[in-house]
Every structure is written in structure tokens, then in C-alpha cells.
Amino acid sequence: MPQQRSPLKVHPTLPTQDRFQLHFEDNRLLAALLGEFDSHLVMIEDKLGIEAVAHGNVVMLDGPTGACEVARDVLEGLYSRLEAGGQVSAGDVDGALRHARAGRRAKEAAQAPATSKAPSKDRPGEIATRKRVITARTPAQSAYINALQNCDLVFGTGPAGTGKTYLAVAHAAALLERGETERLILSRPAVEAGERLGFLPGDMREKVDPYLRPLYDALYDVLPPERVQRGMETGVIEIAPLAFMRGRTLSHSVVILDEAQNTTTMQMKMFLTRLGEGSKMIVTGDPSQIDLPPGQTSGLAEATSVLDGVEGIDHIAFTNQDVVRSELAARIVEAYNKAR
Incomplete structure (x- = not known):
């Protein structure tokens, strides 16, 4: 009789893994968003420790849920800037990442018990x-x-x-x-x-x-x-x-x-x-x-x-x-x- 495999144990301290699928309508704007040779996407991968892959007008994000949410917010925010006629550089990607992570920390602090609501910091001046x-x-x-x-x-x-x-x-x-x-x-x-x-x-x-x-x-x-x-x-x-x-x-x-x-x-x-x-x-x-x-x-x-x-x-x-x-x-x- 073959030995039964024990169920997979999930370590409580490990971050939850998730997959996000983002759709962008304008391929020309998407190319500007991702950067030359997807350099902006690579920066997001390196900074957040996730995997980000672009296929056509879809970007797939794989990794810890929190990090994927930050990546999603950054990409959608920068895409909106491009739609409004703006530009996106590597520095803009870095800045958006810093603001998004700070905003997420503030949100988590606001949701913590006995903690006053912290102001959101995810919108750049x-x-x-x-x-x-x-x-x-x-x-x-x-x-x-x-x-x-x-x-x-x-x-x-x-x-x-x-x-x-x-x-x-x-x-x-x-x-x-x-x-x-x-x-x-x-x-x-x-x-x-x-x-x-x-x-x-x-x-x-x-x-x-x-x-x-x-x-x-x-x-x-x-x-x-x-x-x-x-x-x-x-x-x-x-x-x-x-x-x-x-x-x-x-x-x-x-x-x-x-x-x-x-x-x-x-x-x-x-x-x-x-x-x-x-x-x-x-x-x-x-x-x-x-x-x-x-x-x-x-x-x-x-x-x-x-x-x-x-x-x-x-x-x-x-x-x-x-x-x-x-x-x-x-x-x-x-x-x-x-x-x-």
C-alpha cells in the first residue's frame, strides 16, 4: 500500500503568495510604462521581490500579496499619468515605489489596534x-x-x-x-x-x-x-x-x-x-x-x-x-x- 503524503503545512509567518493579472488597453502607453527592454518592470521586481512578466497587454504579478498589491498600485498609477499626457522615467518608477510602500505602511499602522489613523502617503506631491x-x-x-x-x-x-x-x-x-x-x-x-x-x-x-x-x-x-x-x-x-x-x-x-x-x-x-x-x-x-x-x-x-x-x-x-x-x-x- 503506497504511503499517503501528509498535507502541506503553511508556516504562519510566511507572507501569503498571490497572483495578479493587470490589463492595459493602450499598447503604446504600456510600452512607455514598462520601459526599454522592460527595465521599469525589472526595477519593480528587484525592489519588491516579486516576479513580473508582460504578455501583450497583460502584466502578470506573482509573489507575496502585499508586494504584488504595491506593484499593482504603482503600475496603475503610472499608467494613469501616461494617459494624462505625462511621462514616466526610471526615477518616477522609483519614486512611485517609495510612496506606495510608505502608503501601505501607513495603512497597516492605521489598522493596528490602539493606533490613531495615519495619513496616507502614497500620493506624490x-x-x-x-x-x-x-x-x-x-x-x-x-x-x-x-x-x-x-x-x-x-x-x-x-x-x-x-x-x-x-x-x-x-x-x-x-x-x-x-x-x-x-x-x-x-x-x-x-x-x-x-x-x-x-x-x-x-x-x-x-x-x-x-x-x-x-x-x-x-x-x-x-x-x-x-x-x-x-x-x-x-x-x-x-x-x-x-x-x-x-x-x-x-x-x-x-x-x-x-x-x-x-x-x-x-x-x-x-x-x-x-x-x-x-x-x-x-x-x-x-x-x-x-x-x-x-x-x-x-x-x-x-x-x-x-x-x-x-x-x-x-x-x-x-x-x-x-x-x-x-x-x-x-x-x-x-x-x-x-x-x-
Whole structure:
């Protein structure tokens, strides 16, 4: 008599496996969704630990139920963006994955016993300019965009590559295009960060330009080149070294202070008190890259502490988990953090 096989035992701690079948009507949009050689689908597989296969206009998802649900939400959300005339890049896929996973964690936390309902984080924030639409790639970026839209003074701090400066410039450019502000003023503490502009050749514009290059790059990425050039010629877009801010009142403007970790306490207080009627200020910096002389307190660190909880002010602190420049950049930041 053949031996009977015992029934399969399901381990209670293993995630439930599932299969999802997604149908997409437009093959042309589906090709853009999946990426060249299905590269976007491969990214989703790698990030979520599932198997994703496309056949015609159908995408099959196999793996843990929760991971498949995240993949489904990401693919359907990005497909809707394509239907609306948008574009999808590898960075957009990565951002959608981060938001979807954060949203799922928030949903699970809200369903847990004795836990207050957590807000959903699965919808990325957006900044629309005439040249392009910038979509948040992490929940922290979405929170940052929300703060920029609702507060008159926003601090964005964290490591390089988190988008804090780029999003600040994009938001300011969008306000300028919509006529919601009259000027855009960009500043950095180049003079007091160990460099002396007086020893550099050229006029003040030529001396300051190298220090403000990241701000220029962001401007040209979100505005047409002729708009940037015309704005600089007419003073609508102004480059102002921090040292030249003293005594000014900045009204009806968006003022961005970059590399603010290299301000002194007095410089930061001076800058913040320039805020005039109808203006917004955005202050960005990386507290881990302070170039001030030893023993000197960073004005950025003090300001975020002193102004914590003040109405109309928000502070978004990015971490290495929010680095979107590249995965290698994120690993470099994490390695340096561990080495401290």
C-alpha cells in the first residue's frame, strides 16, 4: 500500500503568495510604462521581490500579496499619468515605489489596534512649471512640497542628493511663472565659508557664479533658458551673496538661501529678518557638511531649534533614505553616517 503524503503545512509567518493579472488597453502607453527592454518592470521586481512578466497587454504579478498589491498600485498609477499626457522615467518608477510602500505602511499602522489613523502617503506631491512637471520621489519630498505650498518659511535639511535645493528652485520658478511672486532671489554664504571672493578675478557676478552653479542648474532645468536670462537682466531673478543682504527688506519675493549650514548665528538671524510683506523664504542645507571654523555654531542648526513650532514655519528633515541622485550616492551617505 503506497504511503499517503501528509498535507502541506503553511508556516504562519510566511507572507501569503498571490497572483495578479493587470490589463492595459493602450499598447503604446504600456510600452512607455514598462520601459526599454522592460527595465521599469525589472526595477519593480528587484525592489519588491516579486516576479513580473508582460504578455501583450497583460502584466502578470506573482509573489507575496502585499508586494504584488504595491506593484499593482504603482503600475496603475503610472499608467494613469501616461494617459494624462505625462511621462514616466526610471526615477518616477522609483519614486512611485517609495510612496506606495510608505502608503501601505501607513495603512497597516492605521489598522493596528490602539493606533490613531495615519495619513496616507502614497500620493506624490507635484510642482508644475511651463517646461515640465516635477513629481516627488519620496514621502519626505511630498511633505516638503506641501510645506513649500503652505508655509512662508521652510527649512529643508539633509544630505546631498535629496532634492531639497532643486525642489525649492522649482517651486519658486512655478510661483514666478504664475505671477504669484514678483522676484526670485538666490543666495549662498560663499564669502564666509572659507573662500574670499576678493581674490577671484572678475566683477561680483563672475566671482559669485561658481558658488551658485547648483541653483543655476536647477533654474535652467525648470525654466526656458531665455526666461532665465531675461529674468537676470531685468532683476526679476537676482543673485545676491548673503553678505549683501544686510539692511534690505525683501517684499513680494521668493528668497532661497542654499548651503545655509555655513551661516553663522548672526548671519542667519540677519537673513531671516529680511522677510518682507508677501514673501516666502526657503532655507536649505546639510548639517553634516559644515565648513565653519571649529567651535563656531551653525546658524542653520540654531534656527531650526529656536524656531521649532512657530506658526507659519515648517522644517522637513531629509535622511539618507531620501537620496534620489543614485543608489550609490545613498550608500555613500549611509557609509559616512555609520563611520561617525
